[in-house]
Amino acid sequence: MNISSEELILKAKNFTKENIKPIAKELDESNRCPKELFDPMRKLGFFRAQYPLEYGGYDMDYKSAFYILKEIAKGSAGISLLYVVHWMATDVLLKYGTESQKKKYLKDLVEGKKIAAYSISEATAGSDAAGIKTVAEKVENGWKINGTKYFVTNGGIADLYFVMCKTSPNKGAKGISLFIVDKETYGLDVTYYAEKMGFRSSATTNLVLKDCIVSEDNLLGKEDKGFEIVLDGLVGGRLGMSAIGIGIGEVALE
Numbered sequence: 001m002n003i004s005s006e007e008l009i010l011k012a013k014n015f016t017k018e019n020i021k022p023i024a025k026e027l028d029e030s031n032r033c034p035k036e037l038f039d040p041m042r043k044l045g046f047f048r049a050q051y052p053l054e055y056g057g058y059d060m061d062y063k064s065a066f067y068i069l070k071e072i073a074k075g076s077a078g079i080s081l082l083y084v085v086h087w088m089a090t091d092v093l094l095k096y097g098t099e100s101q102k103k104k105y106l107k108d109l110v111e112g113k114k115i116a117a118y119s120i121s122e123a124t125a126g127s128d129a130a131g132i133k134t135v136a137e138k139v140e141n142g143w144k145i146n147g148t149k150y151f152v153t154n155g156g157i158a159d160l161y162f163v164m165c166k167t168s169p170n171k172g173a174k175g176i177s178l179f180i181v182d183k184e185t186y187g188l189d190v191t192y193y194a195e196k197m198g199f200r201s202s203a204t205t206n207l208v209l210k211d212c213i214v215s216e217d218n219l220l221g222k223e224d225k226g227f228e229i230v231l232d233g234l235v236g237g238r239l240g241m242s243a244i245g246i247g248i249g250e251v252a253l254e
């Protein structure tokens, strides 16, 4: 599709006005993530801005993506949070994924046909992310994951969960790896849909992984080198959160 950054941002502005603002109060009151909007947002191309053409993106800069977020946040911060987390996962796949991983997942993520979650936090590991207890242990032809994640944005709506695990439990941040876990993986369970004070149109859940077996090819980056990758992904997340903050501020002034 031949579209300029300005046109795409304007589409986000109009979409927010026509489709998000009218239901924003209801979403907030009912703590509901509006899945019915995913398809139209996908068709309008909001997921694709900053990614390369070869993977279905529009090859725009990140600024374009953040202006889209800002416009959506003016209607609903929770809906824009969906993008922030989805893009963190997409970014690290683009940067660190093998050709086979990109071939398998990237285009669907860029086009928004699949939604991703980026799951680091646990009950006892928030700011201190390296303190996680979820463990991935080597088994024949793959890895077995056990643990419970908290505060999983896009929990229950994601198709792919990017899950940070300890692979060398005694090595702190130097013993962490990142795995791509398909929602259909046996043993993966989304539990507890959080009631929050804000971002109420964003799905926030727990994620339980019980003896989840994933293949070797689901390891993103090298074994024990995942912490740097996860932190790298958070950079885009922080910029995204800023865009949401600015959107909320602007609409408050308006």
Ligand SMILES: Cc1cc2nc3c(=O)[nH]c(=O)nc-3n(C[C@H](O)[C@H](O)[C@H](O)COP(=O)(O)OP(=O)(O)OC[C@H]3O[C@@H](n4cnc5c(N)ncnc54)[C@H](O)[C@@H]3O)c2cc1C
Pocket (backbone or CB within 6 Å): 085, 118, 119, 120, 121, 123, 125, 126, 127, 128, 150, 151, 152, 153, 154, 196, 199, 204
């Ligand atoms: C709406 C929402 C969505 C989220 N989505 C995701 C997600 O998709 N994926 C994910 O992995 N996580 C997610 N999180 C979790 C988020 O990353 C954590 O809340 C964050 O890392 C802070 O961790 P915590 O809540 O355990 O707070 P804590 O780490 O317990 O911190 C509590 C307070 O103590 C302060 N503090 C912590 N350590 C220190 C210290 N050493 N010295 C001084 N002060 C300190 C902190 O600044 C904070 O004010 C989400 C959270 C929210 C609220």
